[in-house]
Amino acid sequence: MSKTIMSPAATSPTAAQAGAAPAVARPTLELIGLRKSFGAIEVLRDVSLRVARSEMVFVLGRSGSGKSTMLRCCNRLEEPDAGEILLEGERITGRGVNLDRVRRRIGMVFQNFNLYPHLDARRNVTLALRKVLGQSREEADARAAEALARVGLADRADSYPAQLSGGQQQRVAIARAIALEPAVMLFDEPTSALDPELVGDVLAVMRELKQDGMTMLVVSHEMAFAREAADRVVFMAEGRIVEEGPPEQIFTSPRHESTRAFLSRYSFGQ
Amino acid sequence: MDQLIQQFFNWDIMMRAWPMLLRGLGMTLLICAAVIPLGLLGGLLAALASTSARPWLRWPGMALVDLFRALPPLVLLIFVYAGLPFAGIRLSPFAAVTVAFFLNNSAYYGEIFRAGLISVGQGQTDAARSTGLTARQTLIHVVLPQATRNVLPDLISNTVEVVKLTSIASVVSMGELLHAADLARSVTYNASPLTMAAGIYLLMLWPVVRLLSRYQRQIAV
Ligand SMILES: Nc1ncnc2c1ncn2[C@@H]1O[C@H](COP(=O)(O)OP(=O)(O)OP(=O)(O)O)[C@@H](O)[C@H]1O
Ligand SMILES: [Mg+2]
Numbered sequence: 001m002s003k004t005i006m007s008p009a010a011t012s013p014t015a016a017q018a019g020a021a022p023a024v025a026r027p028t029l030e031l032i033g034l035r036k037s038f039g040a041i042e043v044l045r046d047v048s049l050r051v052a053r054s055e056m057v058f059v060l061g062r063s064g065s066g067k068s069t070m071l072r073c074c075n076r077l078e079e080p081d082a083g084e085i086l087l088e089g090e091r092i093t094g095r096g097v098n099l100d101r102v103r104r105r106i107g108m109v110f111q112n113f114n115l116y117p118h119l120d121a122r123r124n125v126t127l128a129l130r131k132v133l134g135q136s137r138e139e140a141d142a143r144a145a146e147a148l149a150r151v152g153l154a155d156r157a158d159s160y161p162a163q164l165s166g167g168q169q170q171r172v173a174i175a176r177a178i179a180l181e182p183a184v185m186l187f188d189e190p191t192s193a194l195d196p197e198l199v200g201d202v203l204a205v206m207r208e209l210k211q212d213g214m215t216m217l218v219v220s221h222e223m224a225f226a227r228e229a230a231d232r233v234v235f236m237a238e239g240r241i242v243e244e245g246p247p248e249q250i251f252t253s254p255r256h257e258s259t260r261a262f263l264s265r266y267s268f269g270q
Numbered sequence: 271m272d273q274l275i276q277q278f279f280n281w282d283i284m285m286r287a288w289p290m291l292l293r294g295l296g297m298t299l300l301i302c303a304a305v306i307p308l309g310l311l312g313g314l315l316a317a318l319a320s321t322s323a324r325p326w327l328r329w330p331g332m333a334l335v336d337l338f339r340a341l342p343p344l345v346l347l348i349f350v351y352a353g354l355p356f357a358g359i360r361l362s363p364f365a366a367v368t369v370a371f372f373l374n375n376s377a378y379y380g381e382i383f384r385a386g387l388i389s390v391g392q393g394q395t396d397a398a399r400s401t402g403l404t405a406r407q408t409l410i411h412v413v414l415p416q417a418t419r420n421v422l423p424d425l426i427s428n429t430v431e432v433v434k435l436t437s438i439a440s441v442v443s444m445g446e447l448l449h450a451a452d453l454a455r456s457v458t459y460n461a462s463p464l465t466m467a468a469g470i471y472l473l474m475l476w477p478v479v480r481l482l483s484r485y486q487r488q489i490a491v
Contacts, residue, residue, distance in 0.1 A: 077396055104402030114397035118415045127411055128401035173397075180401060 034083035061236030107177030167198030294450025313379025338377035386417030
C-alpha cells in the first residue's frame with residue numbers, strides 16, 4: 001500500500017516502470033485456477049489471470065461467459081469454489097482472511113452505479129472513509145472533495161444521485177471507490193447503462209486513472225477504448241480465458257475461433 | 271331529538287367525566303409509548319430474521335410472524351392475561367397488554383419492514399460491502415434508511431391501527447381511554463362520555479390519517 005493514488009505525482013515514476021515491464025513485477029492481482037458453479041451450471045472453469053501493477057486489462061466475452069462472476073470473485077462478493085486469489089502477493093481466499101480489510105483495497109464500479117440514493121454525492125464518498133477508515137468528518141470531506149474533483153464533479157458534492165445524469169452518477173461511483181485508495185479497481189460494464197453521449201466522460205475518467213498509475217481490471221465492450229487504452233485484452237468463453245494478448249493482436253488477428261466469432265458479430269452490430 | 275342530545279352530548283356530564291377521561295387518555299398514551307417502540311424493534315428483528323440467508327433464523331422468523339398475524343389480538347391478550355396464570359405466570363394488566371401487543375405488533379411491523387428490506391436492491395449491499403463496510407454497517411447506513419423510507423406510509427398507517435387497538439386493553443381493566451369512558455357511562459347512565467372518547471380518538475388520529483392520504487396521493491402522482 002505504498003502507492004497513494006490521491007497524489008499522482010508520487011506514483012507516476014513507478015507507474016511508468018510497471019507499465020514498461022509488467023511481467024517482471026509481482027502482480028497486483030493474481031487469480032489462480034478459479035472455479036465457481038451456481039447449482040449445476042459451471043460458470044468459471046479454471047480461470048487464471050495476472051494483473052500487473054498499473055496495468056489495464058480488458059475482459060471481453062459473450063453474455064453469460066462468466067465475466068461478472070470472475071470480477072465478483074476478486075473481492076469475494078461471490079465465493080469461489082476453488083482456486084486462489086492473491087492481492088499484492090497476499091492470499092485473500094480461504095478462511096481466516098478479514099474480508100472487510102481486503103475489500104477496502106479493491107475498488108469496484110458497477111454497471112448500474114449502485115450509488116446510495118439517500119445520500120448526496122459527498123456522503124456517498126465519505127461513508128466508507130468514515131466507517132471503514134475511521135476518518136474524521138473533516139478528513140473525509142476533504143478526501144471526498146479531492147476524489148470528486150478528480151472525476152470532474154467538484155461542484156456536485158451536494159447533489160443527490162437522482163439529480164445527476166447517468167454519466168455523473170457513474171463518476172461519483174468511481175470517486176467513491178478511488179477515495180479509498182485501492183490497489184486495484186474492478187469495472188463491470190461501467191458504461192453499458194449510459195446514453196451514448198455520456199459514455200465519453202466516464203471513459204475520460206478511466207483514462208486519467210490509468211495515466212495516474214491505477215491498476216484496472218475492466219469488463220467492457222468499448223472496443224475503441226480498449227484498443228487505445230488497454231495494455232492487454234483477455235477473451236472469455238464458457239467460463240475459461242481462451243485467449244489473451246495485446247489489444248492490437250486480439251482485435252486484428254484473434255487466434256481462437258470464439259474470439260473471432262465474437263469480434264465479427266460485434267463489428268456487424270456496430 | 272332533545273332526548274338524543276341529552277343522551278349523547280350532555281355537556282354537564284361531559285364536564286364531570288372529563289378528569290376521568292383525561293386519566294384514561296394518559297394511560298392510552300402510556301401504553302402507546304411502551305408498545306409502539308417495542309413493536310418496531312420486534313418487527314425489525316422479525317424482518318431481519320425472516321429475510322436472513324440462514325434457514326435456522328429464517329424459518330422460525332417467518333413462522334412466528336405468520337402465527338401472530340393470524341391470532342386475533344383480543345384472543346392473544348386474554349390468553350396472556352387470563353390463560354397464562356394457569357401455567358403459574360401471572361402478569362399485571364399492563365404487563366399482559368405489553369406482552370400481547372409486543373407479539374402482535376412485531377408480527378405486523380415485521381411484515382412491513384420485510385417488504386422494505388426486500389425493496390432495497392442487492393446492488394446496494396454489493397456496493398457497500400465492496401468498500402469494506404461490514405454487514406452491520408451496511409444494514410445501518412445503507413439498507414435500513416432506504417427500507418424505512420420506502421415503507422414509511424405503511425409504518426405510520428400500522429401505528430394508527432396500534433393506537434386504535436389499545437382500546438382492547440379495556441377488557442383487562444387497564445383504565446385506558448375507552449375503559450375510563452365506559453366506566454363514566456355506567457356511573458352516569460349516559461352515553462356522553464363514550465361520545466367524548468370517540469371524539470378524542472378522532473382528534474388524535476384524524477390529522478395523521480389526513481396527512482397520510484395526502485402523502486400517498488402525492489406519491490401516486
Ligand atoms: N447469483 C447467481 N445465481 C445463479 N446463476 C448465476 C448467478 N450469477 C450468475 N449466474 C449465471 O452464471 C453465468 C455467468 O454469469 P455472468 O454474470 O458472470 O456472465 P457475464 O459474462 O457477466 O454476462 P453479461 O455479459 O450478460 O453480464 C450465467 O449463466 C448466469 O445466469
Ligand atoms: Mg456481467
